[in-house]
Amino acid sequence: MPHDPTDQYQDFLFELEKYLRQMNDAGIDMPAFSQLPGWREWLKVDNDPAGNIASTEKLETLKAQFLNDPAKSEAASRYWHAFQALQVHWIDISTKSWDAARVQSIETSSATNIRQFYDDWIEAGEALFRERAVTKAYADQVGEWINAQVDLNLAFGMGEVPVCVDPRDLKAALTEAEAREAQLRSELEALKSRQKSKSARATSKKKAHSKAGQSTKTKASSKSKIALKKSRPKS
Amino acid sequence: MTSARKTAEDIKTFTEKLSHSLSQIRQIDDAAPGTSPHETVLTGDGFRLLRYGTDQTHDKKPAVLIVYALVNRPWVLDLEPKRSMIARLLERGMDVFLIEWLDPEPQDKDRSLSAYIALMIDQCVDAVNTARRTSRLNLLGVCQGGTLSLCYAALFPKKVKNLITMVTPVDFQTEDNVLSQWVREVDLDRLVGCYGNVPGALLNTLFVSLQPFRLGSKKYIDLIDLADNPAGLKTFARMEKWIADSPDQAGTAFNEFVGNLYQRNALIKDKFVVDNQIVNLSKIRCPVLNIYALADHLVPASASKALANYVGCDDYSELTFDGGHIGIYVSRQAQQSIPASIARWILARS
Numbered sequence: 001m002p003h004d005p006t007d008q009y010q011d012f013l014f015e016l017e018k019y020l021r022q023m024n025d026a027g028i029d030m031p032a033f034s035q036l037p038g039w040r041e042w043l044k045v046d047n048d049p050a051g052n053i054a055s056t057e058k059l060e061t062l063k064a065q066f067l068n069d070p071a072k073s074e075a076a077s078r079y080w081h082a083f084q085a086l087q088v089h090w091i092d093i094s095t096k097s098w099d100a101a102r103v104q105s106i107e108t109s110s111a112t113n114i115r116q117f118y119d120d121w122i123e124a125g126e127a128l129f130r131e132r133a134v135t136k137a138y139a140d141q142v143g144e145w146i147n148a149q150v151d152l153n154l155a156f157g158m159g160e161v162p163v164c165v166d167p168r169d170l171k172a173a174l175t176e177a178e179a180r181e182a183q184l185r186s187e188l189e190a191l192k193s194r195q196k197s198k199s200a201r202a203t204s205k206k207k208a209h210s211k212a213g214q215s216t217k218t219k220a221s222s223k224s225k226i227a228l229k230k231s232r233p234k235s
Numbered sequence: 236m237t238s239a240r241k242t243a244e245d246i247k248t249f250t251e252k253l254s255h256s257l258s259q260i261r262q263i264d265d266a267a268p269g270t271s272p273h274e275t276v277l278t279g280d281g282f283r284l285l286r287y288g289t290d291q292t293h294d295k296k297p298a299v300l301i302v303y304a305l306v307n308r309p310w311v312l313d314l315e316p317k318r319s320m321i322a323r324l325l326e327r328g329m330d331v332f333l334i335e336w337l338d339p340e341p342q343d344k345d346r347s348l349s350a351y352i353a354l355m356i357d358q359c360v361d362a363v364n365t366a367r368r369t370s371r372l373n374l375l376g377v378c379q380g381g382t383l384s385l386c387y388a389a390l391f392p393k394k395v396k397n398l399i400t401m402v403t404p405v406d407f408q409t410e411d412n413v414l415s416q417w418v419r420e421v422d423l424d425r426l427v428g429c430y431g432n433v434p435g436a437l438l439n440t441l442f443v444s445l446q447p448f449r450l451g452s453k454k455y456i457d458l459i460d461l462a463d464n465p466a467g468l469k470t471f472a473r474m475e476k477w478i479a480d481s482p483d484q485a486g487t488a489f490n491e492f493v494g495n496l497y498q499r500n501a502l503i504k505d506k507f508v509v510d511n512q513i514v515n516l517s518k519i520r521c522p523v524l525n526i527y528a529l530a531d532h533l534v535p536a537s538a539s540k541a542l543a544n545y546v547g548c549d550d551y552s553e554l555t556f557d558g559g560h561i562g563i564y565v566s567r568q569a570q571q572s573i574p575a576s577i578a579r580w581i582l583a584r585s
Contacts, residue, residue, distance in 0.1 A: 005239075005241075005242040005245075008239070008242045008243070008246065009242070009246070012246050016253075016456075017452060097448070113245050113249075114242075114245050114246055114249045115249060115459070118453075118456060119453075121448075122448045122449060122452065122453045125447075125448035126446060126448045126449055129446075129447060129448065130413075133413045133416075133417075133445070134410070134411065134413055134416060136416070139413075139416035139417050139419060139420075140420055142417040143417060143418065143419060143420030143421050144420070146418075146421050146426070146437075147420070147421060147422050147425070147426075150422065150425050150426050150429045150430075151425070153429050153430075154425065154428070154429050158429055158430075159428055159429035159430055159431060160428050160429075161425070161428055162424040162425055162427075162428035
């Protein structure tokens with residue numbers, strides 16, 4: 001049977017990934033390194049008390065609290081389901097990425113060394129991830145995971161639960177606001193029409209008054225013209 | 236086919252090289268970024284205004300006020316002497332100012348976007364204009380800071396001479412905007428209620444999760460290429476430090492930004508309210524230069540390009556960069572082209 005190097009490469013790289021994660025988890029003395037996101041660390045918020053609930057140890061310590069507090073138990077359950085749903089996506093992408101890298105290396109014989117195989121794997125993984133990340137199912141799952149994490153933290157007493165507005169109250173407030181708006185609009189229309197008739201009356205009065213005034217004014221004006229003419233010195 | 240022995244040797248060499256690089260990077264203890272000389276010209280509630288350079292004649296040069304994002308540190312623009320957009324702008328004859336946002340304290344959780352835009356940016360603009368005895372300046376908004384700058388320019392059009400936006404989201408709901416789709420269903424009221432100020436670590440993890448293979452693994456393996464390259468390792472260490480150093484976000488401002496923009500796309504619908512006024516982008520009449528990266532995974536080019544449809548100016552130009560969101564700040568290619576283009580564009584309009 002011919003030797004396929006990708007078997008060895010994959011095994012080695014899988015172990016290497018694990019090593020990098022362990023190194024990071026252990027907080028190894030490498031100030032230059034930022035947190036390496038791994039399987040469990042993905043989307044984890046470091047500074048929340050319930051964030052590492054995904055670990056078996058943490059679950060064990062919190063078990064008593066879950067049993068005695070339905071709210072905590074419910075929040076933990078929601079969190080765990082959301083976390084697992086994301087994990088399913090992630091494992092699926094990861095598995096397919098290895099397959100794609102192997103197919104790529106066999107078809108194009110590009111895997112002449114481990115580095116090439118590694119780069120193929122990264123490219124395949126990113127491409128698969130990009131496809132998945134924009135789907136509604138995946139996006140909703142990320143949103144659910146964040147919401148579940150927040151709920152879990154709130155259940156454990158972190159922060160303040162915002163005042164929850166009952167949708168029925170909101171609907172009643174909206175109906176009331178719409179009724180008030182309709183009333184204001186009808187009042188505005190009435191006001192406008194009153195204003196219109198008032199200004200119409202004023203216009204006709206003004207016209208009548210203006211007619212009378214105009215004849216007086218014309219007369220006065222002719223008078224002054226005459227007066228001017230009269231006053232102009234003779235050349 | 237390669238023989239089993241050759242494969243084993245290949246793996247051994249790979250491991251040795253990686254170990255060598257890792258041992259070298261462990262020895263880097265000082266990866267402090269931010270190298271260009273500067274002074275603080277104004278300190279306010281939540282910000283510091285910095286002026287770069289030591290040139291005493293800088294009053295005679297065009298002033299550029301950089302508004303950076305709230306979600307990362309601005310020193311990626313001044314990472315090290317050879318990778319510093321700020322240094323390149325100074326070399327091109329600009330008088331560079333930068334707003335450095337200060338971390339919100341727990342009591343700042345109710346700080347709003349109006350405070351950032353209509354108070355803090357406005358104070359900085361006034362301070363720059365006062366220092367230079369001018370009435371208008373060039374505003375350069377970067378990433379989220381570009382969105383804040385657009386709002387400012389629409390609300391205070393008389394104070395902005397030219398506007399440059401760089402990798403700036405405008406249409407927050409284009410199909411390829413992954414981040415936008417991820418946060419669409421997040422209950423922001425509960426999130427902010429839970430955390431107060433939103434932890435930078437949460438955002439950082441989300442950003443890294445956008446490219447989990449590349450950012451979570453590849454870059455560490457790529458260290459092999461940097462073995463015996465101390466300068467390259469130091470740059471790597473500085474970048475790592477920058478990526479990991481995400482400040483917390485004032486709760487209310489975060490809620491407004493994500494809720495109104497990512498979830499409701501209010502800016503392009505003329506429904507985004509800042510300081511009790513609707514932000515109307517058509518009120519931006521000054522010349523606009525819109526710079527975006529073609530392979531940006533965080534702010535897709537489509538999100539930035541949309542600006543052309545909404546600003547009200549006649550003098551609108553675009554500059555594209557063939558790279559990603561980080562590369563546009565620090566890559567050699569960007570260092571050579573972006574600051575020079577910005578300076579040329581400003582000088583032509585000064």
